[in-house]
Every structure is written in structure tokens, then in C-alpha cells.
Amino acid sequence: MFSSLRKLEILSVAHFHHPPGLHPKPRIIAKDQLCIELVTGGRGWIEHENDWVEVNPGALLWNGPGEYTIGRNDFENPYRCLSVRCRYQGRFQRATPRITKWDDLDSVRQFTDQAVRLFYEESFNVELLTGRIMGELQFRAGYYAWASDRQEAPKPLLLAQQAIERDYAQPLSVEDLAELSGWSAPHMHAEFRRHFGESPHQALIARRMRAAKVQLAATNNPIKQIAVECGFSGASAFCTAFRRQTGVTPAVFRQQQQHGAR
Incomplete structure (x- = not known):
């Protein structure tokens, strides 16, 4: 404070x-x-x-x-x-x-x-x-x-944000979010970045990553299953994105969370 x-x-x-x-x-x-x-x-x-x-x-x-x-x-x-x-x-x-x-x-x-x-x-x-x-x-x-x-963002952006939070596991594009809000895709992309400091795609990946981390830390579900359930096209795309964000593989992250970092 x-x-x-x-x-x-x-x-x-x-x-x-x-x-x-x-x-x-x-x-x-x-x-x-x-x-x-x-x-x-x-x-x-x-x-x-x-x-x-x-x-x-x-x-x-x-x-x-x-x-x-x-x-x-x-x-x-x-x-x-x-x-x-x-x-x-x-x-x-x-x-x-x-x-x-x-x-x-x-x-x-x-x-x-x-x-x-x-x-x-x-x-x-x-x-x-x-x-x-x-x-x-x-x-x-x-x-x-x-x-x-x-919450001070325009309503169309809040609708897009809610869709990402709710439907992150589904295929979502900027065009989908724009259609939901009634804006054009370029306008949606520009305004989303201006208000939230990231693109709609970056926000979507971040939401999927958050869901994946929860599963990795709390379950022994296969990596492939987690990838699909969190909206990634497959295990390879998920592992690449995960390593890019965290610096470690999903398997190493799971070990750190479940057994303590070594």
C-alpha cells in the first residue's frame, strides 16, 4: 500500500x-x-x-x-x-x-x-x-x-477479456473476439493492447499457461492431456510455449512444484 x-x-x-x-x-x-x-x-x-x-x-x-x-x-x-x-x-x-x-x-x-x-x-x-x-x-x-x-476498459474489451477467461480452452482468434464485441479485428487488437498492455493472443496464452500450471502442480495427468485441455494444439506446441515463458519444461516445473525445487 x-x-x-x-x-x-x-x-x-x-x-x-x-x-x-x-x-x-x-x-x-x-x-x-x-x-x-x-x-x-x-x-x-x-x-x-x-x-x-x-x-x-x-x-x-x-x-x-x-x-x-x-x-x-x-x-x-x-x-x-x-x-x-x-x-x-x-x-x-x-x-x-x-x-x-x-x-x-x-x-x-x-x-x-x-x-x-x-x-x-x-x-x-x-x-x-x-x-x-x-x-x-x-x-x-x-x-x-x-x-x-x-474494469475501466470499454465494455467490448471487457467482453473479450471475459471470453478469454471463460473459453481459453477453445480455439479463439482476434477475429472471434472482435465479432463478439462488435469491433473490427485491427481495432480490437490495438485497443486491447492499449488498455491491458498485451495483445489478445498474449492474454489467451497467459490464461492457458495459468490453467496448465494449476494442473501440473496438482495432478499427474499426462502432459499431452493437459496441453489439449488447456487449449494448445498438442504437446509439442505446449512444451515450446511453456519453456519460452518459464525457462523450464512442463515436466521440470511439475517436479519443482510437487517435490520442491532442487
Whole structure:
């Protein structure tokens, strides 16, 4: 979430329940601290870029030095949030948007319960807990920012992307994707590369490779079978493409994943 931060120390972890009928008193963040707020219920507002932004369950707020915590409350549906306050060493530099989201509310609640419980469990390793809390929160923020960037693409490109994700094992050409989206093949190719940084064919091969790696790591299916099931024309084409991407053959990759690299 934040780059150029060296040592990080969690100062407090609390599941805050704001009372109804009152606004909170927002807290300004000190120059060497961060305060991450993960909304678990209710509704509130946070001041951001000279405006008040509504925050609902799943909202993940990364408040850096000089910024304020949640400052307004829904009187009838008061917000609740996990608050993680940290001290850091290093230079503050935001790497993803201040306001992101964690969409799976069941896992939000489970994570909140675990974080609070273990923070007050004196026998639990502090460094391990810090890694768990900050790693999960940074992953959720980064994933949301990544997914949001891809969702901003035009609908025809999203349709093409969905087709690659869903039908990667089938023969798919740029012409097929263009027909699906209603664009010409050259326009589809150019716009796909402009928005996603790769051609439709490269995205298709990457999706097939991902499916193949899953099978290689988890099964003993023959290489030829995996190649066909993942959309390659045969074992030879699959092995060539696999070695080009990974530097090893499918058989060596399987051995590394199933028995450990040697």
C-alpha cells in the first residue's frame, strides 16, 4: 500500500463501534503514523480531496500523515470499523488510492475478529501478527486497485477479456473476439493492447499457461492431456510455449512444484 516504508510497528488494533446520534471527532494522523480503517458495518463519511465521501461495509481507508479518520456518522445506522494504527520509519509515499474496498464481507468480519483477538493475545508472536494484518490489508487494497483499473476498459474489451477467461480452452482468434464485441479485428487488437498492455493472443496464452500450471502442480495427468485441455494444439506446441515463458519444461516445473525445487 505504501512504498519506501521500512520498519513498521502496529500500535493498536480495535473494532470500533460508533454510537448512534453522534458524529465522531476525526483524528489527524501524525507524520510518522498510518491509520487503516476497515468498515465492517453501518455508514459513515470521510473527508477526502475537499469533499465528504460516503463509506460503507468493506470500505478500506488508508489514512496517512496529515489526513483525518472517519469524520461523520449515520445517526440511525452508525458505522463500525476495524482500526489499525501503525508507526513507520521511512518515506511516506502512497502506492494505491487512499480509499479502496474489500468486497467479501464475510471474510472482512472473520479477519477483523481474528486481528483483534490475536492483538490482545500476549503469547502470540507480534512480528507474525504484523505480517498477517498488513499483508492481508495491502493485498486487498492492491487487488481492488488492480481490478478497478481493468474494469475501466470499454465494455467490448471487457467482453473479450471475459471470453478469454471463460473459453481459453477453445480455439479463439482476434477475429472471434472482435465479432463478439462488435469491433473490427485491427481495432480490437490495438485497443486491447492499449488498455491491458498485451495483445489478445498474449492474454489467451497467459490464461492457458495459468490453467496448465494449476494442473501440473496438482495432478499427474499426462502432459499431452493437459496441453489439449488447456487449449494448445498438442504437446509439442505446449512444451515450446511453456519453456519460452518459464525457462523450464512442463515436466521440470511439475517436479519443482510437487517435490520442491532442487
